[in-house]
Amino acid sequence: MSNASAPILEMHHVGKAFAGNPVLRDINLSVHPGEIVTLIGPSGSGKTTALRCMNFLEAYDQGEVLIKGQLLGYSGNLRGKAHTDSPALIAEVRRPLAMVFQQFNLWPHMTVLENVVAPLVLGKKMPRHAAKHAAMTALNQVGMAQKASDWPVRLSGGQQQRVGIARALALEPELLLLDEPTSALDPERVEEVLDVIRSLAKQGMTMVMVTHEMAFAAHISSRLVFMADGYIVESGSPRQLFTQPESERLRIFLAPLF
Ligand code: ADP
Numbered sequence: 704m705s706n707a708s709a710p711i712l713e714m715h716h717v718g719k720a721f722a723g724n725p726v727l728r729d730i731n732l733s734v735h736p737g738e739i740v741t742l743i744g745p746s747g748s749g750k751t752t753a754l755r756c757m758n759f760l761e762a763y764d765q766g767e768v769l770i771k772g773q774l775l776g777y778s779g780n781l782r783g784k785a786h787t788d789s790p791a792l793i794a795e796v797r798r799p800l801a802m803v804f805q806q807f808n809l810w811p812h813m814t815v816l817e818n819v820v821a822p823l824v825l826g827k828k829m830p831r832h833a834a835k836h837a838a839m840t841a842l843n844q845v846g847m848a849q850k851a852s853d854w855p856v857r858l859s860g861g862q863q864q865r866v867g868i869a870r871a872l873a874l875e876p877e878l879l880l881l882d883e884p885t886s887a888l889d890p891e892r893v894e895e896v897l898d899v900i901r902s903l904a905k906q907g908m909t910m911v912m913v914t915h916e917m918a919f920a921a922h923i924s925s926r927l928v929f930m931a932d933g934y935i936v937e938s939g940s941p942r943q944l945f946t947q948p949e950s951e952r953l954r955i956f957l958a959p960l961f
Contacts, residue, residue: 708735709772711734713768714768717731717763717768718764730934734911737909739909739912739923739925740912741924741927742911743928748930753930757911759776759797762787763776770797776788801872803879807863807864809870814853814854815851815855815858816842818855819866819869822873823873834873844902845866846865846899859892865896881912884900884912886915901923927939
């Protein structure tokens, strides 16, 4: 039988400390195909670190992260101690994932097209002509195909982020991770990026996102995960969390919105 409903991502009891300070504590989370999971919570609560542990941009030091059932980053039972897997194996396990960064992270010395092509050629080992085709398709999807030969510095922040999204989409991810994709943008540029994310949602893209755009999060998410002090305090549907918050922490967090 197909396992279409098997989780793409699982976190089991994930913990992480920076210089002895715990920033993630006992994080348990599964993401299934088609879900849009949004991490919310006060600044410093561990949302971005949790997202970065999902693809091993940050090494977790307790628990397990599984991508499509495969352990990410650590083989066997050696966590926190000896053995971290080779970069090649990590890249292989996290292949179903792609990430969109807060600061876009475009290479300034490459054109828009090359920014999208490079990961396909270097990472995915795609032939250049196929990579160019895939890149143009992705740029088209975010409305940036006409800027393919421009330099990133010529673009607005919103346009740069749309290229950042295209670069991730060209990898054909099964799960897209978005780390505060609009928080580095001028207010008038936020909506164009949210529109792109909305269109991905309509197409059924599975996503885990960190955002402070609460109205957007409430509208788009199948599940909200509220974090505070490195813990997942509550999670549930937006309706559940907005109308029946169980914890005082969440009530306090949501209060300014009403
Ligand atoms: P959020 O995304 O909820 O704002 P973060 O995951 O960015 O929270 O940060 C959680 C905590 O971890 C914060 O106290 C932050 O200062 C700390 N932190 C994040 N990254 C690092 C790092 N690379 N080195 C040291 N401390 C860090």
